[in-house]
Amino acid sequence: MKSLKVWLFFLLMGMFYEGIAQDTSDLMNLLEKEITSTKDMTFYTTATFKTTRLVNGHSVENVAKGVLDVKISHRFGNLNEGFYELFGLDKATMRIGFDYGITNTLMIGVGRSTYQKTYDAFFKLKILRQSKGKRKMPITLSYLPTIAYRSLKWEDQTIKNYASSRLSYSHQLIIGRKFSEGTSLQLMPTFVHQNLVTSANDPNDLFAIGIGGRQKISKRISINVEYYYQLEEYKLPGTTNSLSVGFDIETGGHVFQVHFTNSPGMNERTFIADTKGLWDKGDILFGFNISRVFTIRNKR
């Protein structure tokens, strides 16, 4: 009888022990094992920049599929124009643009700038996406071709003017990387072609290399810098390199970008090939971009 009691005790102990063991370690181990199967997943980096523009030029970001991004941008006059022009605030050029995401890697956009009454259109295609996990990719690579049409009346109406002379094109590669939650950098080698330039000796083509980045200073505010260096042998006379410094301020569906720049233009040709101001002379303009997104087609 005693042996039966001992046997029963051990049997119960065994069951109890088995229960505890399964409770604490086995279940969690099993769960962990199931989760490690997610190692086969690829995680794409998101939010490299807050919006599709850095300041004047494009960032490596796209608008998501089915999302319309309405962008209204202003550049005021030069700060060094003094109090009479209220430090440039009396003058303004603006651009209104509509960007739309066809897929998560392809977006299109159109815009109209008051500067030289320019219409512009572009598409931006993500060729590579920064990712980790199963598929590792250190950078995001985008291709951005643009076309712009100057509709400003010809200065000299007496000569034969061609409609094609109003056109200019640019091709840009954007190589970007989000280094950490707050820091992202990108390089933008760019080719600009203008069908018509001011004088016969001016080159129609030019090459520029852009460099830009952002550093977050809080969850919703970042500092952005953007610089376009024109290769000397292609640089048009009287033009300077575009340098811009700004802030991104994000509030729900809006992104406000406020900045200082020496470029009054807001499409690739104008700010890369047609910037004339110099920062050290005080030819600095205050400006802002407002981005408001509308979800046209639900994500799911």
Add this chain to the structure above:
Amino acid sequence: MRKKILILVTFFFVTLSTNAQNFITKNGKISFFSKTDVENIDAVNNQAVSLINSQTGSVAFSVLVNGFLFKKALMQEHFNENYMESTKYPKASFKGSITDMSKVDFKKDGSYNVTVTGDLNMHNVTNKVTVAAVILVKGNTVSANTTFKVKLDDYKIAIPKVVENNISKTIDLKVDCNYEAR
């Protein structure tokens, strides 16, 4: 004779304890809702991993935060970037147990109202939660449902002033999992 009984009884218990099994799902559905006068926000994650041990009643959930899908892409981005900080804290989990296991018979079809209590971890904060849940046993499958409220403040998820009218301070969490015997 006694030995025979002993062997029989041992055999019985052994088969019983091996019969106790884990119920598992890899595509559990976890969704949440925020309702305010300004807007309603909802998101769903269909890849929650969960286990129930039908012997001990212990329950575990784990979910990847960046797996929540929103209707609006920007909301999803902000959810990950600003609110849940999913790069820093990629997972949310729950470890707990069914406190009234005696009510549930995993071998008998039926609907059982139970109480689940345990630790809910998200955004690197762990809180004790107790929720009412329903376990549905049908043949070899088990499903579990629950809806409960979570206060964002309890998990140190801050809502900035500009959107404080858009996001509810209390979020409704809904769990809907269909388990298979393992």
